[in-house]
Amino acid sequence: MDHVIAARAQMGTSLAFHIVFAALGVGLPLLVFIADGLHLRTRNEAYSKLARSWAKGMAILFAVGAVSGTILSFELGLLWPTFMKYAGAIVGLPFSLEGFAFFIEAIFIGLYLYGRERMSPRAHWLTALPIVISGPVSAGFVTLVNAWMQDPTGFRIDHGRVVDVQPLVAMFSKPWATEVVHTTLAAYVFTGFGVAAVCAYALWRGDRRPQVIAGLRIAMTVALIAIPLQILSGDISARFDAGDEPEKFAAMESRFVTGDHAPLTIGGIVEPDKRRDIGAIEIPLGLSFLVGGTPTTVVKGLDDFARSDWPLVAATHYAFDTMVGCGSTLFVIALAWFAFTVRRKPLPKIAFPILAVTGPLALVALEAGWSVTEFGRQPWIARGVLKTSDAATVAPGTDIAFYGFSLIYILLGAVCWWLLRRIDRHPGIDARLPAGISPAAT
Amino acid sequence: MTPIEGAGLVALLAVVLYAIFGGADFGGGVWDLLATGPRAREQREAITHAIGPVWEANHVWLIFAVVVLFTCFPIAFADLSVGLFPPLTIALVGIVLRGAAFVFRNYATDEARLSTTLTVVFGVSSLIAPFFLGDAAGSLASGRYAWLSPFALSIGLFGVVLCAQVAAVFLLSEVPSGAVHDDFRRRTIRVTLALWLAGLIPATIALVSEPRLLAAFERPYVLAIVSVAMLAGILVMILAARGANNLTRFAVGLETIAILAAWFAAQAPDIVPGRYTYMDAASPASTIVAFLIAVACGAVFLIPSLVLLFAIFKRPIPAPPPH
Numbered sequence: 001m002d003h004v005i006a007a008r009a010q011m012g013t014s015l016a017f018h019i020v021f022a023a024l025g026v027g028l029p030l031l032v033f034i035a036d037g038l039h040l041r042t043r044n045e046a047y048s049k050l051a052r053s054w055a056k057g058m059a060i061l062f063a064v065g066a067v068s069g070t071i072l073s074f075e076l077g078l079l080w081p082t083f084m085k086y087a088g089a090i091v092g093l094p095f096s097l098e099g100f101a102f103f104i105e106a107i108f109i110g111l112y113l114y115g116r117e118r119m120s121p122r123a124h125w126l127t128a129l130p131i132v133i134s135g136p137v138s139a140g141f142v143t144l145v146n147a148w149m150q151d152p153t154g155f156r157i158d159h160g161r162v163v164d165v166q167p168l169v170a171m172f173s174k175p176w177a178t179e180v181v182h183t184t185l186a187a188y189v190f191t192g193f194g195v196a197a198v199c200a201y202a203l204w205r206g207d208r209r210p211q212v213i214a215g216l217r218i219a220m221t222v223a224l225i226a227i228p229l230q231i232l233s234g235d236i237s238a239r240f241d242a243g244d245e246p247e248k249f250a251a252m253e254s255r256f257v258t259g260d261h262a263p264l265t266i267g268g269i270v271e272p273d274k275r276r277d278i279g280a281i282e283i284p285l286g287l288s289f290l291v292g293g294t295p296t297t298v299v300k301g302l303d304d305f306a307r308s309d310w311p312l313v314a315a316t317h318y319a320f321d322t323m324v325g326c327g328s329t330l331f332v333i334a335l336a337w338f339a340f341t342v343r344r345k346p347l348p349k350i351a352f353p354i355l356a357v358t359g360p361l362a363l364v365a366l367e368a369g370w371s372v373t374e375f376g377r378q379p380w381i382a383r384g385v386l387k388t389s390d391a392a393t394v395a396p397g398t399d400i401a402f403y404g405f406s407l408i409y410i411l412l413g414a415v416c417w418w419l420l421r422r423i424d425r426h427p428g429i430d431a432r433l434p435a436g437i438s439p440a441a442t
Numbered sequence: 443m444t445p446i447e448g449a450g451l452v453a454l455l456a457v458v459l460y461a462i463f464g465g466a467d468f469g470g471g472v473w474d475l476l477a478t479g480p481r482a483r484e485q486r487e488a489i490t491h492a493i494g495p496v497w498e499a500n501h502v503w504l505i506f507a508v509v510v511l512f513t514c515f516p517i518a519f520a521d522l523s524v525g526l527f528p529p530l531t532i533a534l535v536g537i538v539l540r541g542a543a544f545v546f547r548n549y550a551t552d553e554a555r556l557s558t559t560l561t562v563v564f565g566v567s568s569l570i571a572p573f574f575l576g577d578a579a580g581s582l583a584s585g586r587y588a589w590l591s592p593f594a595l596s597i598g599l600f601g602v603v604l605c606a607q608v609a610a611v612f613l614l615s616e617v618p619s620g621a622v623h624d625d626f627r628r629r630t631i632r633v634t635l636a637l638w639l640a641g642l643i644p645a646t647i648a649l650v651s652e653p654r655l656l657a658a659f660e661r662p663y664v665l666a667i668v669s670v671a672m673l674a675g676i677l678v679m680i681l682a683a684r685g686a687n688n689l690t691r692f693a694v695g696l697e698t699i700a701i702l703a704a705w706f707a708a709q710a711p712d713i714v715p716g717r718y719t720y721m722d723a724a725s726p727a728s729t730i731v732a733f734l735i736a737v738a739c740g741a742v743f744l745i746p747s748l749v750l751l752f753a754i755f756k757r758p759i760p761a762p763p764p765h
Binding site: 056059060062063064066067068069070071073074076077078081082084085086087088089090092093095096097099100102103104106107108109110111113114115118119130162163164165166167168393394395396397398401404405408412415416419423425 | 494495496498499501502504505506508509510512513514516517519520521522523524525527528530531534535537538539541542544545546548549550552556725726728729732733736737739740743744747748750751754755
């Protein structure tokens with residue numbers, strides 16, 4: 001395998017794997033915090049059972065997220081040494097701050113998971129709060145680095161060395177706000193629908209325990225709040241791209257020619273070399289309207305850019321359409337759920353399989369959305385500054401590492417899935433641990 | 443102190459803290475693997491109980507060390523990422539498998555076969571990770587990135603024994619009395635003797651194959667730091683034998699700090715021996731200053747949180763669990 005391909009394959013696999021756990025690491029603590037808080041308020045045992053069950057899942061998922069994140073911190077150097085040689089000095093600051101936020105997360109995860117018997121219920125509940133906060137904060141700092149890769153700023157290169165570094169300028173590159181908001185909301189959308197789907201699946205299979213019903217309601221509420229905000233933030237992000245990263249935007253929409261009265265192109269078979277998208281659904285004037293609100297808005301096409309600077313057009317376009325398609329479907333399902341719930345109508349039987357599908361849909365949306373950013377930035381690792389192919393490692397053995405890590409991800413994913421499926425049957429760590437060992441018991 | 447010196451000290455601090463906390467964690471896995479005799483189950487439970495709440499926080503020190511390196515010394519980071527690709531990749535596999543296996547095992551206690559498999563994975567990967575991290579350190583110190591050289595491999599072995607020692611001492615106060623405590627007291631003394639032997643191996647090999655490194659270690663202040671490490675080792679044995687658990691912890695901490703400080707001091711002013719000094723590899727001053735400010739701000743949140751974590755879990759449980 002070519003070393004650049006191997007490096008990209010390994011990085012892509014690692015991120016595709018990690019993003020799932022990272023997103024759940026942002027979202028799940030919020031669900032646990034809500035469930036635990038409701039238990040404290042209402043003394044309803046169903047909420048306590050729910051919080052304990054979710055906390056067990058959180059322990060497993062957070063551990064996988066932590067170790068896969070450790071892999072990534074090493075891979076930055078192991079796979080992209082040339083990138084880090086230049087970028088380390090520039091984007092080290094958000095990474096350092098992320099390190100601290102993650103540290104706080106790991107500490108309070110330990111306190112929350114193992115501390116139940118060691119403090120009052122209220123204090124225990126409050127130990128979840130720093131996790132709820134530091135999760136999105138640490139994810140946000142990492143996203144700042146990704147934003148910088150789209151718009152590298154805050155430095156100069158002089159005789160091959162990075163000079164005049166302004167770390168704060170680099171930290172807040174132009175796309176920072178849109179990207180951080182969109183990524184953070186994605187985590188809540190995914191967790192909300194993902195957990196709701198698990199509950200809906202259980203209900204569909206006939207498990208009518210009160211905690212399952214409560215779980216569906218809490219998770220769907222989070223999803224219902226997050227999904228319209230996410231669609232709004234997606235619209236703002238796309239408009240930002242249309243102005244500031246037009247080549248990515250053109251690839252997302254598979255636009256080859258520049259002009260006004262641009263139609264919105266959905267799906268089709270993209271043939272970048274022939275500059276066309278066969279069989280796509282076209283909504284006349286759609287794109288011009290979405291970008292500028294008038295049919296006369298000019299939308300830049302890929303023809304305005306050198307062929308060698310084009311992103312991966314087909315992949316970006318398909319990923320974008322997939323994300324938008326899944327997101328819109330999720331929005332409709334969430335609204336339908338809300339319509340029933342707000343009128344206190346029982347959900348019809350068909351609702352459960354439909355809600356169970358939202359989990360996979362949200363997962364696809366999450367992965368597709370991230371793919372848009374990455375495919376759309378190619379061929380650059382730092383847009384306009386360093387090409388991906390020039391940044392990859394030259395160390396031998398990258399292909400072996402790729403196969404090895406892929407195998408590890410498959411194994412981790414499989415065991416994790418298996419454990420989560422039976423999480424309700426396991427007594428949990430706080431029930432099992434101290435007997436015979438803790439000083440109090442001896 | 444210049445910003446670069448400050449960043450170098452933060453790097454040393456990160457490596458030291460990882461060696462102590464992450465090392466205790468790895469060593470816990472080694473003892474888990476070596477748990478034998480009539481009390482094997484109790485030993486394993488003591489280990490699980492001791493590292494359960496803290497292992498994730500302990501491993502953030504590694505990420506912190508990586509971040510310090512690529513933020514403040516990116517040129518060195520890029521260079522050693524290429525040169526040490528094999529041992530670092532293997533160590534990484536070990537770190538990942540042990541963390542995952544440890545947590546998975548906690549939630550698979552009711553499945554005997556899976557639980558046994560995970561115990562083996564946890565133990566073996568707890569050996570692999572410190573061995574190859576040590577090996578990476580040894581190959582870096584050799585200045586040749588020769589990760590398969592006898593010297594690098596012997597440092598790997600030294601790393602494993604050091605982790606086992608730190609863990610044995612850590613467990614002394616975690617299990618303050620009883621038969622399991624006595625097991626770990628015996629082990630503390632034996633493993634400290636083993637550490638001396640394991641230290642003699644790379645020293646002997648260096649006589650033959652690493653003249654440059656040997657010369658660096660012969661500088662008086664480096665020799666002084668090495669002596670501190672050796673004295674601290676003796677102190678560990680005496681204090682453990684006398685049952686002064688908390689002082690033993692202090693001694694083993696001092697020993698670990700001295701070992702790593704000796705390494706850093708021997709290499710100075712080089713960060714990658716023979717290739718880059720700290721100055722050559724450093725980021726522009728603006729980056730390092732921003733980084734140091736970030737570390738100071740982060741510490742304001744981090745230190746109280748860490749104190750809380752260790753304070754809560756050092757305390758006995760107030761009342762019997764209400765189950």
